[in-house]
Amino acid sequence: MKHNEEIHDEIGDNHIGSCATNPLREDAFDITDDEKIESIKKDVESILLTLGMDLTDDSIKGTPNRVAKMFVKEIFGGLNPARKPKASTFDNNYKYGEMLVEKNIIVYSTCEHHLLPIIGRAHVAYISNGTVIGLSKMNRIVEYYSKRPQVQERLTMQIVQELQNALGTKDVACVIDAKHLCVNSRGISDIESSTVTSEFGGKFKEPQARREFLDYIKLETKF
């Protein structure tokens, strides 16, 4: 029989996500960001001390505080719903009824199994049913959900669901192509491989719309 720890190691090493939402506890926001930074600072200090580092050295003296701030305010800042971008939408007055694709949105996220970076590009598309969204909002939505401990499949789905809610249509799709540094720099150390995930909603489940979207992604943008 396998021990729990072994089972959890296996799940993590194989990058299997267990649920569609980020596994947050109910009390996740009972303490303030500043209280979290104070607490994480001590935790990072403890990790470095255990590793045998000399924390009086000028170079790493500030590391615990720097890492704590970075965790709470930057790379995991998207856990806090207060930071969710307002997805302001507009009426589609010019009646553009074709597909709109926002491609090559840079993704910086963090693998929740190893806490190492996931770096890549997201391509997002929707077909308006009368409502449109500001282009930069699509980038902001990608950024917001990226700034969490993540699995790529969940990130892809969350982006689609958020846009479906904002636009009031199921016709939304997202493809993410990203490198996982936990695969590229450790473990199997394969620096070339990348992971592609996709979520196709509504009309994008039909081969023609899907093909059109994937063809746009391949277009080389020259300017």
Ligand SMILES: [Zn+2]
């Ligand atoms: Zn990983």
